[in-house]
Amino acid sequence: xxxxxxxxVALVTIALSASLLAGCSALPFFGSQExxxxxxxxxxxxxxxxxxxxxxxxxxIEQSGMADLLGGDARLYRFDVQEAxxxxxxxxxxxxxSRADGCAADxxxxxxxxxxxxxxxxxxxxxxxxxxxxTLTPFDGVLPADELEPGLVPGLPPVDPA
Numbered sequence: 001x002x003x004x005x006x007x008x009v010a011l012v013t014i015a016l017s018a019s020l021l022a023g024c025s026a027l028p029f030f031g032s033q034e035x036x037x038x039x040x041x042x043x044x045x046x047x048x049x050x051x052x053x054x055x056x057x058x059x060x061i062e063q064s065g066m067a068d069l070l071g072g073d074a075r076l077y078r079f080d081v082q083e084a085x086x087x088x089x090x091x092x093x094x095x096x097x098s099r100a101d102g103c104a105a106d107x108x109x110x111x112x113x114x115x116x117x118x119x120x121x122x123x124x125x126x127x128x129x130x131x132x133x134x135t136l137t138p139f140d141g142v143l144p145a146d147e148l149e150p151g152l153v154p155g156l157p158p159v160d161p162a
Contacts, residue, residue, distance in 0.1 A: 035103035038137040045148070048141055050155035052123040054133065056094070057083035057145045060114050064095060067130040072102035074134065077114045079122070086158045097127060097134040113142035121148040126159055133159070 041048050049055060061078040068074070074097040081089045098114040100107035108115075113135055114122070123141035127134040135141045 038101075038139060041136075041140040045143075045152055048123045048136065049152040051125070051136055052085075052141070052154040053126055053156040053159050054089065054124045055085040055121060055148075055152060055154055056081045056089060056124065057119070057121045057148065059119050060116060061093065063115075067097045067127075067132065067134075069097055069099060069127055069130050069134060070102055072100055072107060074098055074100050074130075075108075075112060075114070079114075082119075085152070085154050088160075095132060096122065096124065097130055097132060099135045099138045101138045108138075110139055113138070116142075119145040121145050123154075125156075 039051070041051075056079065058080045059082070061080055063075055064078045065076045066073045067076050077096050077098060079094050079096050081092050081094055084090050096114060098108075098112050100112075101110065114120075121143050123136050124133045125136050126132070
């Protein structure tokens with residue numbers, strides 16, 4: 001093997017090693033994907049509320065499509081709002097994107113938080129890319145409605161109903 005060929009092999013090996021160490025970032029010829037480091041709330045509802053723009057309580061009506069969030073597909077759900085931290089939402093049906101873990105082999109491998117028939121409380125953020133409401137993370141921010149602590153107020157400015 002020539003010196004030039006050895007150098008080329010070494011550069012490719014280094015580049016591949018660097019891409020594997022970088023998590024989901026890959027070399028341009030393999031495509032590129034960035035992985036998000038999600039905040040872990042560990043059931044702390046006050047911290048969830050401080051990170052949310054809106055808290056809604058109600059029931060999922062149906063899956064209504066898909067949205068592009070953080071470069072990956074997220075399921076969209078129509079949601080019947082029965083209670084909300086912002087009274088303007090009460091009695092409305094809204095669309096919520098259920099965030100997925102785009103760096104996992106199965107983006108909903110831990111389960112889709114909104115794929116439920118139960119009455120739930122959902123802590124929501126807004127997503128500038130999709131321009132709509134979304135769950136805070138793929139893992140936190142949805143819980144049975146009867147477990148919601150009373151008096152939680154979102155920490156971010158409220159959003160206008162769409």
